Amino acid sequence: MQALASFLCGLxxxxxxxxxxxxxxxxxxxxxxxxxxxxxxxxxxxxGALAISSVGYALARRQKRPVIAPQHFWPKRTDLNRPxxxxxxxxxxxxxxxxxxxxxxxxxLASLSPRVFxxxxxxxxxxxxxxxxxxxxxxxxPIENAPLANSxx
Amino acid sequence: xxAFDPISALIGGGLIGLASALLMLLNGRIAGISGILGGxxxxxxxxxxxxxxFIAGLITAPIIIGSLGHPLPEPQMxxxxxxxxxxxxxxxxxxxxxxxxxxxxxxxxxxRLSARSIVATGVFMVSAIAVVAIIRHGFxx
Numbered sequence: 399m400q401a402l403a404s405f406l407c408g409l410x411x412x413x414x415x416x417x418x419x420x421x422x423x424x425x426x427x428x429x430x431x432x433x434x435x436x437x438x439x440x441x442x443x444x445x446g447a448l449a450i451s452s453v454g455y456a457l458a459r460r461q462k463r464p465v466i467a468p469q470h471f472w473p474k475r476t477d478l479n480r481p482x483x484x485x486x487x488x489x490x491x492x493x494x495x496x497x498x499x500x501x502x503x504x505x506x507l508a509s510l511s512p513r514v515f516x517x518x519x520x521x522x523x524x525x526x527x528x529x530x531x532x533x534x535x536x537x538x539x540p541i542e543n544a545p546l547a548n549s550x551x
Numbered sequence: 552x553x554a555f556d557p558i559s560a561l562i563g564g565g566l567i568g569l570a571s572a573l574l575m576l577l578n579g580r581i582a583g584i585s586g587i588l589g590g591x592x593x594x595x596x597x598x599x600x601x602x603x604x605f606i607a608g609l610i611t612a613p614i615i616i617g618s619l620g621h622p623l624p625e626p627q628m629x630x631x632x633x634x635x636x637x638x639x640x641x642x643x644x645x646x647x648x649x650x651x652x653x654x655x656x657x658x659x660x661x662x663r664l665s666a667r668s669i670v671a672t673g674v675f676m677v678s679a680i681a682v683v684a685i686i687r688h689g690f691x692x
Contacts, residue, residue: 408608411570418563446564451662454572464579485649490678492641500584513628520639550650
């Protein structure tokens with residue numbers, strides 16, 4: 399059941415990315431190019447997403463438990479630390495270089511573009527490097543909920 | 552690049568928000584793609600299934616929308632392979648080190664008013680905008 403719900407959520411998420419044009423890297427770069435011919439699309443996408451997700455989360459806070467799972471996995475961290483900032487700077491550099499972030503990158507695998515495939519492999523490599531680093535020097539990256547290496551998302 | 556269409560942007564964004572809300576209401580999970588992917592690569596079998604299912608749904612979306620007459624536009628990628636690889640590594644490493652990406656921090660995190668996510672989103676926006684400014688307009692170079 400959880401797998402089916404997850405599949406449907408992925409499907410809806412992917413449809414949203416596609417309908418909003420966010421699978422196209424040049425569209426994302428158009429938003430990031432504030433000194434050029436600025437394309438405000440991404441701001442509208444985020445506004446639309448936040449309008450619905452914040453209501454959904456408010457409802458989820460009132461649930462005793464999720465409909466088909468034993469508990470909510472709300473991220474617990476609240477501290478603003480260096481990994482948060484450094485990681486976000488690096489992520490932003492990569493995002494600005496190619497116009498792709500993880501969601502659209504995975505979805506674009508459906509285009510069978512070799513460049514997207516290589517991008518996703520590189521992304522998985524980057525993610526794996528971090529996991530190996532964390533495993534060998536756990537103190538280097540203080541991530542709580544140890545098995546849940548993703549602290550916020 | 553398509554022209555700016557605020558209605559599709561809002562509808563598409565709304566669907567992204569709906570998917571994020573449903574994943575929490577049904578499965579109790581945050582729809583952060585970098586985290587979902589990272590967990591799918593590292594976690595035990597029991598935790599992998601919902602993650603891989605979500606990713607499968609994400610990749611299936613263009614096939615379904617395409618069959619309705621709206622094919623996935625061919626993604627325009629950088630011509631340099633070195634750039635493609637470096638960007639991928641930075642996105643993969645950075646998103647995990649920073650605890651999330653555009654979905655986990657930018658949508659889910661801001662929706663629950665997390666200070667960490669608001670800071671992260673501001674930081675990666677500024678960083679990406681700076682990179683695009685340098686590449687396209689040669690600022691600071």
